[in-house]
Amino acid sequence: MTVKQWHGGELRWDHLGGEWTVLTPGRGAAPADPCPFCPGPGEDTPPETWRLPGEENGTWRVRAVPNRYPLSDRHEVIIESPRHDWDLANGTDEEVADVLSAWQERHRALRHGAEQVVVFRSRGSDAGMSLSHPHSQVVGLPVLSAAARRELATMREHYDRSGRPFAAEVLAGELSSGERIVHANGPAVAFVPFAPSAPFEVRVVSARHRADFAAVSPGELAGVARVLRLVLAALRDELDDPSYNLVLHTTPVGLEHVPYLSWSLHIRPKLATPAGLELATGIPVVTITPEHAAKSLRDRIP
Ligand SMILES: [Zn+2]
Numbered sequence: 001m002t003v004k005q006w007h008g009g010e011l012r013w014d015h016l017g018g019e020w021t022v023l024t025p026g027r028g029a030a031p032a033d034p035c036p037f038c039p040g041p042g043e044d045t046p047p048e049t050w051r052l053p054g055e056e057n058g059t060w061r062v063r064a065v066p067n068r069y070p071l072s073d074r075h076e077v078i079i080e081s082p083r084h085d086w087d088l089a090n091g092t093d094e095e096v097a098d099v100l101s102a103w104q105e106r107h108r109a110l111r112h113g114a115e116q117v118v119v120f121r122s123r124g125s126d127a128g129m130s131l132s133h134p135h136s137q138v139v140g141l142p143v144l145s146a147a148a149r150r151e152l153a154t155m156r157e158h159y160d161r162s163g164r165p166f167a168a169e170v171l172a173g174e175l176s177s178g179e180r181i182v183h184a185n186g187p188a189v190a191f192v193p194f195a196p197s198a199p200f201e202v203r204v205v206s207a208r209h210r211a212d213f214a215a216v217s218p219g220e221l222a223g224v225a226r227v228l229r230l231v232l233a234a235l236r237d238e239l240d241d242p243s244y245n246l247v248l249h250t251t252p253v254g255l256e257h258v259p260y261l262s263w264s265l266h267i268r269p270k271l272a273t274p275a276g277l278e279l280a281t282g283i284p285v286v287t288i289t290p291e292h293a294a295k296s297l298r299d300r301i302p
Contacts, residue, residue, distance in 0.1 A: 001013070002015075004142060004143065006072060006073070006142055007070060007071075007072050007073045009022065009023050009024040009025065009071075010023050011023070011142070011143060018146045019145065019146040019147070020143050020145065020146075022071060024071060035084055035131070035132075035133050036131075036133075037077075037079045037084075037131065037133035037135060038082070038084050038133060039059075039060075039082045045065040045068070045077075045079075046065050046066045046068060047065070047066075048063050048064065048065050049064045049065060049066065049076060049106075049109070050063065050064040050102070050105060050106060050109070051063040051064070052098055052101070052102065054082075059082070060082065061081070061082075061095070061098050062078060062079065062080055062081070062098050062099055062101075062102045063078075063079050064076045064077070064078050064079070064102060064105075064106050064138075065077055065079065067137065071139055072139055072140055072141060072142070073140075074110040074113075074114060074117070074138075074139065074140030075137065075138070075139045075140070076106055076110065076137070076138045076139075077135050077136075077137055078099065078102045078103065078106060078135060078136045078137070078138060079133065079134075079135050080098075080099045080102075080134040080135055080136060081095065081134055083134075084132070084133050084134075086134050087123070087134055087232075088121075088134070088228065088229060088232050088246075089229065089232035089233040089235075089236045090233070091229065093222065093225050093226045093229060094222075094225075096225040096226075096228060096229045097218075097221055097222050097224075097225035099136065099225075100221050100224060100225055100228075101218070101221060102136075103119045103136065103138065103213070103214075103248060104213060104214040104215075104216065104221075105214075106119075106138040107119060107138060107213065107214045107248075107250065108214045110138055110139075110140040111140065111253045113140070113142075114140030114141055114142060114253050115141055115142055115143055115144045115252060115253055116140075116141045116143070116144050116145065116148055116252045116253060117138060117139065117140045117141070117250075117253065118138070118139050118141065118247070118248070119136060119137070119138050119247070119248040119250075120136065120137055120245060120246065120247045120248070121135070121136035121137070121245070121246040121247075122243070122244075122245050122246075123243060123244050123246075124241075124242065124243025124244065124270065125243065126243035126270045128245075129243070136246075144252055148252060151249070152252065152255075152261070154166060155167070155260045155261055155262075156260050158260070159259065159260030160260075165209045165259065165260055165261070165262050166260070166262075167205060167209055167262035167264065168207075168209050168262070171189060171191075171205055171207060174189070174191045174194075175189070179291045179294065179295075180192045180193070180194065180290050180291055180294040181294060181298070182202055182231055182234070182294050182297045182298050182301070183227055183230050183231060183234075183297075183298065183301050184227070185223045185226050185227050186220075186223045187206045187207040187208050187220060187223060188204065188205075188206055188207075188220070188223040188224045188226070188227040189204070189205055189206070189207065189227070190202055190203065190204045190205075190227050190228075190230075190231045191203060191205075191294065192290040192291075192293050192294040192297075193290060194290060195290075196284070196286055196290050196293075197268070197284040197286070198268045198269060198270075198271070198284065198286065199269065199271050199272070199286050199287055199288045199293065200235060200238070200239060200242075200269045200271070200288065200293045200297070201266070201267065201268050201269070201290075201293075202231050202235070202266075202267045202297070203264050203265065203266055203267070204224060204227055204228050204231065204264065204265040204267070205262065205263075205264045205265075206220060206223075206224060206262075206263070208220060209262040210262065210263060211250070211251040211255060211256055211257065211258050211259075211260075211261035211262065211263065212250060212251045212256040212257070212263065213248055213250040213251075213263040214250070214256075215256065216263075224265075228265060230301050231267065231297065231301075232267070233300075233301075234297040234298075234300035234301050235267070235269060235297065237300050238296050238297060238300055239269060239271065242269040242270065242271060243269070243270040244267055244268060244269045244270055245267075245268050245270065246265060246266070246267050246268075247265070247266045247268075248263065248264075248265055249263060249264045249265070249266060250263040251263070272287075
């Protein structure tokens with residue numbers, strides 16, 4: 001039995017499923033009243049690790065703090081805005097770019113001693129959001145998940161065989177057919193995957209195909225921010241503000257410069273609870289075609 005001790009809990013290896021399980025007995029739930037992330041007298045967070053300062057002295061646009069209920073010894077919360085009712089879908093392009101640059105900054109900062117640093121964001125209680133103030137999370141893990149390992153092997157094999165990044169071929173195919181493209185802005189492109197794992201799943205990628213999201217230049221990041229904002233606004237309008245999970249797929253620690261990996265953002269709306277076949281087999285059942293989903297979202301974008 002393989003066990004790794006970490007931060008008050010443990011990781012146990014599931015031999016049959018081929019994946020780690022995180023055990024965190026007694027992990028608390030965040031208090032929500034008053035909001036601990038809103039600036040002001042009710043503000044209550046551990047000491048900040050990083051901030052993007054605002055225009056006025058002492059103010060901030062985005063800040064990072066350690067998670068009060070951590071899953072690992074490297075677990076931070078990125079408070080995306082001082083405004084409680086702000087959201088990626090209704091922010092400005094610059095505000096969304098600020099959040100993405102915070103992801104870059106904290107991804108780099110939490111790498112030391114980790115195998116993998118993950119960045120994710122949940123919106124809506126169906127997606128597991130416990131505090132309604134807009135925030136995302138960055139977690140450094142002492143292991144590489146089986147999913148990340150599989151993805152890595154696929155990309156490496158493809159590159160060895162063809163000399164091209166896997167994601168470059170996928171994107172070239174999507175751009176030439178066009179039927180699953182949601183929006184494109186310079187190198188940043190959003191599309192619905194050919195075989196999605198959830199209805200209205202969308203990926204945002206860059207034609208520059210870099211392994212490390214943290215190394216994306218500010219100019220390119222601005223284009224990504226715009227596409228992300230437009231896609232999230234289209235999802236909000238099309239699906240009446242759905243719960244969703246947004247996950248950054250980027251390089252495992254130590255592979256920042258390999259030519260075969262490409263970062264991507266995965267947006268998965270949470271529209272239905274998995275049942276029946278999905279639970280029995282792990283095979284997703286998706287009730288809307290990706291081509292139709294892409295067209296509906298495309299039509300929502302001016
Ligand atoms: Zn708040």
